[in-house]
Amino acid sequence: MITFPISSYFLxxxxxxxxxxxxAGALAAxxxxxxxxxxxxxxFQDDKSEREIDAAAAANEKKKSR
Known part of the structure; x- marks a missing residue:
């Protein structure tokens, strides 16, 4: 990821x-x-998927405890 701006400048x-x-500097920026x-x-997408997984796990635990 860090190589894209640097390489875009030099290329x-x-x-x-x-x-x-x-x-070239403006393009690199x-x-x-x-x-x-x-x-x-x-x-943000990764955090959203983790919250969905946590919510599903909590729902399964709630069902098991009944």
Whole structure:
């Protein structure tokens, strides 16, 4: 995940932007934000699935205790 912004900078600074480091840096910052958003989305989905599993386990325990 950390390699995407760094590699996007070095791959585009000479190939796409002809040495303009400002544009390559802006692209690297954009890629870093995309990676961060992806991490947050995955973290929320993982937390949601854990809560659903915990709720199902609690319901099963409640049924067993009756």
């Amino acid at each position: 585009t600074v000479h190939n796409l932007f002809s040495g303009n480091t400002t544009y 954009l890629v870093a934000n995309i990676v961060l958003m992806g991490y947050v989305i995955v973290a």
